[in-house]
């Protein structure tokens with residue numbers, strides 16, 4: 593899959609896939625194209641070449657809301673919550689966003705799963721960063737997605753919160769078989785949690801594989817820490833639940 597924006601090539605021949613109940617880490621230096629890749633996977637940007645498939649279905653032309661209905665969910669780097677609504681009102685608005693409406697029970701279940709333990713009468717805008725992330729995550733998992741794209745969910749969190757986030761994500765994956773793609777700069781978190789990682793640099797995949805192998809790779813080290821990539825790596829694998837590939841075929 594390839595993407596150009598404003599006449600600039602942002603992603604070139606990128607392919608990746610995540611299976612159900614799997615965590616795929618997506619890493620790379622600033623500006624490597626990680627968020628842009630999420631924009632393509634979630635349908636907010638249209639790639640110039642390639643295809644995206646979800647649960648065996650070609651969703652390349654599907655919009656962001658259509659992909660959400662088909663089971664794709666996405667978090668953003670900044671946990672922006674509706675400041676004018678309380679936590680309870682945020683859940684109510686989310687429950688009514690798609691038909692059939694979800695129940696209050698679904699919201700309570702999702703809040704528990706996301707470890708959101710706050711007064712539902714509180715304005716969402718008064719929550720701290722982690723509780724905002726939990727609220728937004730709960731709103732997503734309420735709809736029981738099959739794939740979750742998480743853009744730097746640990747950003748702004750302290751270590752104990754990151755440990756808790758790790759537990760929340762593992763449970764989503766292990767018990768509910770959600771496939772997670774996680775953009776994360778903390779390599780130690782990915783080493784602990786990811787089944788596989790893909791490394792992007794300057795819009796290209798330069799390595800993929802088990803975290804312990806990939807993070808030991810001197811080429812990855814060079815690209816990630818010194819900004820000097822010297823390797824380009826081709827192909828995709830796997831039994832994919834969500835995937836993007838380089839060609840339309």
Ligand SMILES: Nc1ncnc2c1ncn2[C@@H]1O[C@H](COP(=O)(O)OP(=O)(O)OP(=O)(O)O)[C@@H](O)[C@H]1O
Pocket residue numbers: 597598600602620621622623624625626627628629
């Ligand atoms: N809408 C846009 N128009 C033009 N260029 C863009 C646009 N969005 C992103 N870019 C460029 O695409 C490149 C990749 O950006 P992207 O945000 O995807 O990288 P990233 O790997 O997520 O970086 P970071 O880790 O800093 O979030 C950057 O050079 C950025 O300036």
